[in-house]
Amino acid sequence: MTLKWTRGNAIKLLENGEAYYPAILEAIEAARQEILIETFILFEDKVGIALKDALVRAGRRGVRVTVTVDDYGSPSFSQAFLDDLADAGVQLLVFDPRPRAFGFRTNLFRRLHRKIVVVDRAVGFIGGLNFSADHLGDYGPGAKQDYAVELRGPIVAELHHAARSTLSPAGESRHAKRFGRRRAAAAARRAADSEPPLAQAGDADVALVLRDNDRHRTDIEKQYRMAIRLAQREIIIANAYFLPGYRFLRDLRRAAKRGVKVRLILQGEPDMPWVRETSKVLYDYLLKAGVEIHEYCERPLHGKVAVVDDEWSTVGSSNLDPLSLSLNLEANVVIHDRAFSMELRDQLSQLMHRHCQLAQRSSSTLTRYWRLGLGWLMFHFLRRFPAIAGWLPAHRPALRSAQQLHHVATPVVEENEQRAT
Numbered sequence: 001m002t003l004k005w006t007r008g009n010a011i012k013l014l015e016n017g018e019a020y021y022p023a024i025l026e027a028i029e030a031a032r033q034e035i036l037i038e039t040f041i042l043f044e045d046k047v048g049i050a051l052k053d054a055l056v057r058a059g060r061r062g063v064r065v066t067v068t069v070d071d072y073g074s075p076s077f078s079q080a081f082l083d084d085l086a087d088a089g090v091q092l093l094v095f096d097p098r099p100r101a102f103g104f105r106t107n108l109f110r111r112l113h114r115k116i117v118v119v120d121r122a123v124g125f126i127g128g129l130n131f132s133a134d135h136l137g138d139y140g141p142g143a144k145q146d147y148a149v150e151l152r153g154p155i156v157a158e159l160h161h162a163a164r165s166t167l168s169p170a171g172e173s174r175h176a177k178r179f180g181r182r183r184a185a186a187a188a189r190r191a192a193d194s195e196p197p198l199a200q201a202g203d204a205d206v207a208l209v210l211r212d213n214d215r216h217r218t219d220i221e222k223q224y225r226m227a228i229r230l231a232q233r234e235i236i237i238a239n240a241y242f243l244p245g246y247r248f249l250r251d252l253r254r255a256a257k258r259g260v261k262v263r264l265i266l267q268g269e270p271d272m273p274w275v276r277e278t279s280k281v282l283y284d285y286l287l288k289a290g291v292e293i294h295e296y297c298e299r300p301l302h303g304k305v306a307v308v309d310d311e312w313s314t315v316g317s318s319n320l321d322p323l324s325l326s327l328n329l330e331a332n333v334v335i336h337d338r339a340f341s342m343e344l345r346d347q348l349s350q351l352m353h354r355h356c357q358l359a360q361r362s363s364s365t366l367t368r369y370w371r372l373g374l375g376w377l378m379f380h381f382l383r384r385f386p387a388i389a390g391w392l393p394a395h396r397p398a399l400r401s402a403q404q405l406h407h408v409a410t411p412v413v414e415e416n417e418q419r420a421t
Helices: 016-030 047-062 080-086 156-167 174-195 219-230 246-257 273-287 322-326 338-355 365-390 409-421
Strands: 008-015 034-039 062-072 091-095 115-117 124-125 147-152 204-211 234-239 262-267 292-296 304-308 312-316 329-336 356-360 398-401
Touching: 008 016, 008 156, 008 338, 016 047, 016 115, 016 124, 016 147, 034 156, 047 062, 080 091, 115 156, 115 219, 124 156, 124 312, 124 329, 147 156, 147 312, 156 204, 204 219, 204 246, 219 234, 219 246, 219 312, 219 322, 219 329, 234 338, 246 262, 246 273, 262 273, 262 338, 273 292, 273 312, 292 338, 304 338, 312 338, 338 356
Parallel strands: 034 062, 062 091, 234 262, 262 292
Antiparallel strands: 008 147, 008 204, 034 115, 091 398, 115 124, 124 147, 204 329, 234 304, 292 356, 304 312, 312 329
16 A cells, blocks of 8 residues: 655644634634535534534535534434524535434444544644544543644645545445445546645645545554554554554564564543453553553543654544444544654653553463453454454445434433533
8 A cells, every 4th residue: 555645734733622623613714615524423512513603604604514424423413403504505414324223223333433624625634533522621521532633735635535535426236336436536536636736834744544445444554553563662552442453463562572662552441441341351462572551541532643753643533443443434644744743742641641550461360361361252253343244234325414314313412412511
């Protein structure tokens, strides 16, 4: 896989919703032509309502606005919320809407997990934050720790192309779906190439890396593994859901054994209790090789970032688990810029020193063997998990208008509003 590197970009690190949401709202207020948003979660809480109000104002002054949300991540909106957007000409699309079975959502896999915002093809945002109040510190103990970046320069054209490609239609049959997507992608690329190039805005080299279920199934994982194998001094990975495959873990162990300082920041106070217990089956395997594991205990960790040797870094939506690495639609940027990498490294170092506890190897032989056996079973299952998911009824993701779906579920909306307070 060859990355398409763009030179001359400006990049700004945004930590948590306190930095992320104001930057996006400011860009939306300044928009004059087009706003494209892809997000996994859009809740009708104070964050979602602030975004909606800004998009309505943009739509009323003639800006073309398209928002795409995932049906699993964003399960419901009130009719008033939808009507406000529709009246302003804002297009709200739902990715892969599926019928409920006995009240349960059935679209568990191949979800739109990307978080991309592009405004006027001039400024772009990408990271791990959704549009929900639990990314703000005043949410309480459950507020999430996360990162994103604001981008200006030629890389924004790549973000714009990716967001436009999601909107491209495809055929109905499985065969037509595959080749329809490819024709649509080729057409979108030709359209993108016909756009005027964007002026340089800084000194950073940046590449957009996507994961999909067509031609880019392992691109993000490959970039991680390449950086790990080339590391000379230090690797810091902060990731909310850490359960990668054996080859990824083997690369980390080999890096540690050759003298690279490998530090992982994982969840110590997870938003889902099973996350920490599942990840812990890997602890002894990694700790034995000299990998340091720091559990972030201040609040739930939701970040998906990494730094290698103060030269290479990545920020995006992809976790290091089977869903993100093998099934979901994900988007990361890979960055070659020493100043940015050092800034991110400093942020992560402060996180480790102030809010993390260092994990230790199991003192009990029985516990170590239990984890080893459980880990062996889990790895064999997870290596085949994407294929198992592929046996389920065929997913043919489509985009539907939220208005047409009449996607109203008042109890869930009320629950989201209560969470925001």
